Each structure stands twice: as structure tokens, then as C-alpha cells.
Amino acid sequence: MEKIRLGLIGLGLMGTPHARILKKVEECDLVAASDVDEKQKAVTEELGIKFYKNYEEMIGTENLRGVILAVPNHLHAPIGIACAQKGLHLFVEKPIAQSVSEADRLIEAAEQNKVRILVGHQRRFSSLVEKAREIVTGGELGRLVGVTITWALLKPGPYFEGLLSWRKEKGGGPILINLIHEIDNLRYICGEIEEVFALVSNKVRNFPVEDTASITLRFRNGALGTIFLSDCTPSLTSWEGTTGENPLLYHDFGNCYQFFGTDGSLLFPQMKRRYYSDPEKVGWNYPVTEQGYKMVREDPYIKEFSHFCRVVIGEEAPRTSGEDGRRTLEVTLAIQRSGETGQPIRL
Numbered sequence: 001m002e003k004i005r006l007g008l009i010g011l012g013l014m015g016t017p018h019a020r021i022l023k024k025v026e027e028c029d030l031v032a033a034s035d036v037d038e039k040q041k042a043v044t045e046e047l048g049i050k051f052y053k054n055y056e057e058m059i060g061t062e063n064l065r066g067v068i069l070a071v072p073n074h075l076h077a078p079i080g081i082a083c084a085q086k087g088l089h090l091f092v093e094k095p096i097a098q099s100v101s102e103a104d105r106l107i108e109a110a111e112q113n114k115v116r117i118l119v120g121h122q123r124r125f126s127s128l129v130e131k132a133r134e135i136v137t138g139g140e141l142g143r144l145v146g147v148t149i150t151w152a153l154l155k156p157g158p159y160f161e162g163l164l165s166w167r168k169e170k171g172g173g174p175i176l177i178n179l180i181h182e183i184d185n186l187r188y189i190c191g192e193i194e195e196v197f198a199l200v201s202n203k204v205r206n207f208p209v210e211d212t213a214s215i216t217l218r219f220r221n222g223a224l225g226t227i228f229l230s231d232c233t234p235s236l237t238s239w240e241g242t243t244g245e246n247p248l249l250y251h252d253f254g255n256c257y258q259f260f261g262t263d264g265s266l267l268f269p270q271m272k273r274r275y276y277s278d279p280e281k282v283g284w285n286y287p288v289t290e291q292g293y294k295m296v297r298e299d300p301y302i303k304e305f306s307h308f309c310r311v312v313i314g315e316e317a318p319r320t321s322g323e324d325g326r327r328t329l330e331v332t333l334a335i336q337r338s339g340e341t342g343q344p345i346r347l
């Protein structure tokens, strides 16, 4: 396969590791990157690629086929639209945009210019999520009854200080920054969410943003879900505390999700299915059988960027399309609104 010429816009906390990973992806050739902050030029020197302070100059001269957008959320739509108008396929970091209406404008621009969007929900490329989806959608648990998620951990003091103090304000908290990933996982594994209700609290830190939320979900297939979310408690029961996705965060390989079906349940990410193996001995007075699945843990980012290259050449449909990114954002924003209004929201 011919190497796909790519450029990257935004060499910050996310864009810098993305650039390093992209250099390892054999299907692509990352040739240039852009950041308004000239200090980020050092990253491009390290990688031997061209640096542009102005992304418009980069997309005008580098003969690219696609771009990776890792700029702040409010720039996803305007920069994405400008790139789409140049005929560039888009990898857009999550969330697809700041609002559903901006997401709509971006999707429309991509359609008009015949370019494809892949939204950066990398957990869809986790082998754990792929396996959970196969088990749930393949019927190994029977009909899905429900799912519970616990996402509880302690964000340390410096996470909120100095230049990062925007994280104390509305929109900077666990619902829009972290929960959006769990919502995307749930939509991918369990199906579409049609109703949400949330109780939120900021009573521990007393910042304007929430520190804790209790969320109820109804899926279109009739299953129900609950999520307990908190970033102010010493706990390892979270995606980060159990999967080891980010090696910099302490983790212990426990469980943070549980899927329940009429024929079995699944502990995640330990990937243990519990069921009754003898049809004559079913019910709470009998022991359950536990089946473990052997998992190979791979780097989801390498898989995600390889997939993006195949999306660019039209070989694969985006695993997280613009529409998917939009719907995940819509559900997450509805949870935030429900928390503010105290009302359930149907989508």
C-alpha cells in the first residue's frame, strides 16, 4: 500500500504523542505538523518532519491526503471545515466538536467535499472493547438486561491549577472530559442510548464544575444502565485504574464494567463470563461457571491510525464516523443538561 501523506495540527499534550506514534505506523508518512506555539517546533525536529506555525500554509503546500486534528475543542469545527474544503480526510480528536450544531456543520462540510471523518475515540480499538462487543452483540450473554459502570478515582490537586484552572469551570469536569469515552464504549458495545437521567454534585471540591454524578440510561433495545462517576475519591475502580491503557496512571487490573444478560454476565476488563453450565441447575442456589477469555493487549492508537489510513483510501468505513462522534457528544451533553435541570432527557 502506498504510504498516505499526513499532516498534524496541534502539538500539545495529545498531538505530541500522536505525532510520535504516527511515525511508527507503516501505512502513513507524517510529513509535517503545525502549532501556533513555536516552542512545539522541537517535536518536529526530533521527528524529522516540517514545522508550520500556520496550518493553512501547511495544508496549502504539503500535498496531504489527510490531517490529524489535536487542537482545543472549539477549533475542531472551524479548522476541520477549512481542511475538508481542501479535500483532506479528517482524523478529529474527541469530542468531534464543542456542540451538536458545530458537529453538524463539520459533517456537512465533509460530505460536500467528499472527505471522510474518523473521530478519536481510541477505546473502540482496544482489544478488550472489541471482545466485549463481540460477546454482547454475538448473544453469548443472551438478551442484554443491563450494564453498570463505576468510574471513580482521585484527580490530584495540580490537575486543576495554573493554566489548567479551566478544569474547575463548567465543561471542564468528568462528564465532558472523561464520561464521553464511557458513553462511546457503551454505544459501541450495547447499542443506541435513548434516555438519560443524571444527579450531579460538586459538594466535595465546591468548584463550579461537578465532581460526582450518578447516571441512569435506557438503551433502545430495552436494556438499562447505571454509571457512578467521581473524580474525588481514592479508588481504582475506573477504566484508567483497571485497564492499564495509560501506563502513567496507577492501575491494578480489577473490573470497572459489568454487562448482564439473560444467560450470563461479563466482568470487564478481566473478561470473565459467568453462567450456569447445567440447564438443570439454574438459579441463585446453584454455583455459576466462570469462563475467562485470553486477551492480547495491543496499542489502540497504532490500530486507530492504521485504520485511519485505510479510511483515507476508502478501504474501510470509519469505525467512529462523524455521525457516531456527534451522537456520543449529544448523549453526553444530554447527561450534563439532565444534571442541571433535574429532568430525564429523551434523545
Ligand SMILES: NC(=O)c1ccc[n+]([C@@H]2O[C@H](COP(=O)([O-])OP(=O)(O)OC[C@H]3O[C@@H](n4cnc5c(N)ncnc54)[C@H](O)[C@@H]3O)[C@@H](O)[C@H]2O)c1
Residues within 6 Å of the ligand: 009, 010, 011, 012, 013, 014, 015, 034, 035, 036, 037, 040, 055, 069, 070, 071, 072, 073, 075, 093, 094, 095, 120, 121, 122
Ligand atoms: N482521546 C483522548 O483520550 C483525549 C485525551 C486528551 C485530550 N483529547 C483531545 O485532544 C485535543 C487536544 O487536547 P490537548 O490536551 O492536547 O490540548 P493542548 O492544549 O495540550 O494542545 C492543543 C495544541 O493546539 C495548539 N493550537 C491551538 N490553536 C492552534 C491553531 N490554530 N493551529 C495550530 N495549533 C494550534 C496549541 O498551541 C496546543 O499546543 C482536544 O480536543 C482534547 O479533547 C483527547
